[in-house]
Amino acid sequence: FFPSMRYHKTSTHRSQQINSRSLYRMKIIMFPFSLFTSSIKISDRIESLRDAESKLLEFAKTRFVPSPHDHHPHSTCSSHHHSFELFDTPIAPPSVVKDKNKKCQVFDDDEDVEHYSLHGVKVVNQQLLASSDDDVSSSSPAPLVLLHGYANGSLYFYRNLHGLSKFFGQIYALDMLGWGLSSRPRFNLHLQHTHNSNDDDDAANNNNSSNNDNDKVKSAEQFFVESLESWRRHHNLPKMTLAGHSMGGYLSVAYAEQYPQHVEKLILLSPVGVPQKVQEEDTQRVSSMPFYIRALIHTVRAMFNRGITPGYFLRSLPHSKSRDMVNGYITNRLPAITCEEEQQYLGEYLYQNSMLPGSGEDCLCDILTAGAFARVPLIDRIPEIKSGGSDENNGEEGLEVHFVYGENDWMDYRGGLDVQRLCHEKMQDRRTTTTTTRSAENNQSPPPKVFVHGVRNAGHLLMLENYQEFNAAMAIAAGREEDLPPGMSRSVEFVCDEVAAAAAANAEGADKSTTFRSSRKKVVMSEKDAAKFFRGGRFNRRESQQQKDDDTVIVEEKKE
Secondary structure, three states, rough: HHHHHHHOOOOOHHHHOHHHHHHHHHHHHHHHHHHHHHHOHHHHHHHHHHHHHHHHHHHHHOOOOOOHHHOOOOOOOHHEEEEEEEEEEOOOOOOOOOOOOOOOOOOOOOOOOOOEEEEEEEEEEHHHHHHHHHHHHHHOOOOOOEEOOOOOOHHHHOOOOHHHHHOOOEEEEEEOOOOOOOOOOOOOOOOOOOOOOOOHHHHHHHHHHHHHHHHHHHHHHHHHHHHHHHHHHHHHOOOOOEEEEHHHHHHHHHHHHHHHHHHHEEEEOOOOOOOOOOOHHHHHHHHHHOOOHHHHHHHHHHHHHHOOOOOHHHHHHHHHHHHHHHHHHHHHHOOOOOHHHHHHHHHHHHHHHOOOOHHHHHHHHEEEEOOEEEEHHHHHHHHHHHOOOOOOOOOOOOEEEEEEEEEEOOOOOOOHHHHHHHHHHHHHHHOOOOOOHHOOOOOOOOOOOEEEEEEEEOOHHHHHOHHHHHHHHHHHHHOOOHHOOOOOOOOOOOOOOHHHHHHHHHOOOOOOOHOOOOOOOOOOEEEHHHHHOOOOOHHHHHHHHHHHHHHHHHHHHHHH
């Protein structure tokens, strides 16, 4: 949705703030079109969404089961030992929601208005859990909790559930609050103040816009973080392997910041919001485009900054037009899905999810700018995540954070490598600090250990486009590479130049800050190799422009 938003030039101060009056005008203009959606009852849409979900779950059980030759000789993956269960978990309403005793917008028949619910699917591999209980040395990783991306749902992982259960005894894929079949309260939030109210007047006036943005970001994050924590407590999960795709990856980081003690590993699947926004690059990119493209970009940006979400836009169109848009999205973005029946039900799942009243989707412009950059980038936040582990390693083990990108991903893989670089440098600084000084610094937690993986023949929706190699990347991240069958395609691992240099200086590879996650150290690729591997549009255009500039310089030098 709105894929061209990533080409926008940097928002100005005016465009960063949502003008409620302009938003009202925009919705008044679009109101006549929204009448097209009034003829279908919400209950009918919910039923259609449940039917599509049921069909995708059936695909997960029957079509995407690993074949016998894909199993490791000692694999515990057998369809007879698996259970699939749809669930609805009662949770406490997040504290940031205004009028939280009000019934949600879709389940008006709920009698218990004191609670919302999180919907999802649970997969259990009983044989793997039993073998883990019998053999402590081969214990299963902490339960895998999957968070979907923006405008998606839990069953976007339908191609992965069965295969991942080879490595995780329990898997929970959730519809985050405000999406899918979870409760959909209105996204009307109390602001979480993140600044000092005692600032002097001049400073307060100068920083008012920035503070207001940060307050909105914090409130939007709390909407999801508090609901996830309430869900975790209900299921009594002391530790999770937390994996989030795109916006789900961003929100996974927000959760890990607040509750590191409950995160065993953090897996970020093509996460949004990692790098800093560079104004000059966006400005140059937009100005170099034809006039009609610039006009389209400015129109979409104006809609974005006025709170017109992709879901709201779809709901404003006639049914035939909105369906055509979704079907085109499935066809164009997911050419790997060739089965017409699969395309049909995935399209129906996405369509009905988007046509239900908006809730979680309204976080978009609170968290991101019109170029799909975070208002509070993750590159500055991930290195500060504390370790939630025990003291077995004298506090020297940071949280493992794994970035997984598709080969043709439009998310910039360099964000992952830059985070790895920052964490490596922070660990090096920590090791040069004396024990006494470190104690004086209140036993500061070690920085995360960061790993970057690439999945071939996949883009941003890598879990659907190449589900087998995606599953392999998840297994490697979880430390279960030895359980992968010999012939199964592995993901590629990359390291930044600083980590590669440190590893080369240590012949034995004993330096824990430079240990590669993959056991195949000889095939870990360099930063230069990563530039050749990843071919997404956003950064290759930048490199193509740089190459073009270099060629121009060479030509001019030859003329001279």
